Amino acid sequence: MSVETEVITAPGLALADTDINWDRLDKTRFHIIGAILFTAQSALLHPTAVVKTRMQVAGSGLSHMRGIHVFRDILKNDGVPGIFRGFGTSAVGSLPGRVLALTSLEVSKDMMLKYTEGLNMPEATRIGIANGAAGMLSNLISCAYFVPLDVICQRLMVQGLPGTTFCNGPLDVVRKVIKAEGFRGLYRGFGLTAVTQSPASALWWGAYGAAQHIIWRSLGYRDDLEKKPSHIKMVGVQATAGMIAGACSSVITTPIDTVKTRLQVMDDYGVGRPSVIKTTKALLKEDGWRGFYRGFGPRFLNMSLYGTTMIVTYELIKRLSIKQAPEPEEEGVQR
Incomplete structure (x- = not known):
């Protein structure tokens, strides 16, 4: 599960309206508006997550099908509710997590900007x-909350597939997982998620920053502070950079996501309690190295669309959450 992160303005551009720091935000409006808009965004992308998850599960009969065919298969057998399995749990359960993620993000960013203020380095760096x-x-902070939620949602997404246990709703998932494995069962894949998603986040933002920098330069925006892009052009550049970053990230992180998904949803591989090594060996035995890219198409689409919509949505949330009457000292621009 991806974490929403701050929009970075193009290096060399003094765009006060796009760089809205923590002290300029109305915190209540920020969290309420953020919860509403990000829930709407999740609803649009949830079907791709369902398709991707089902393609990654062993014995599903869907692993070698194209994403569009899996989508049609789900619609044919389960109707529209089938492509939204687990969404209610994800939407409601994500609300506290979003508050935790957004707050820790903005506070830590603000602290880092203040801590590095006197250092001799380029502002963009x-x-x-x-x-x-x-x-x-x-x-890292969000993983403690989102991993159990991820386990619950993914088990609901794969209901009825071979090797999975039928559960009557999210509470039943929790009850059965705890009964079978204890509380640690809800944290299957936690170490893998925490260790891999942090570098993946750095990869995403590195690709985003590089793509945005190249795009702005190609459009002729360098260090001329008098030349500022329109809001439409600014959003277009950020959205394009976000899409490129999501696409690049999906290529590298899909194998890890495949192992994590199977680790979280399968009950038994016939060799005792699943582990990262056992899951990886089983995947290699079944389908070779290409098995690690099961569900790549939907994931590629999901991350590309997520990168684009997340950037645009987050920018809108911050604009709508600016304090109505900021003090003069709060008007300083952090480039």
């Missing part, structure tokens, strides 16, 4: 380091 550190810290 300083902002990049602050955002990267904030994204990594926010991701």
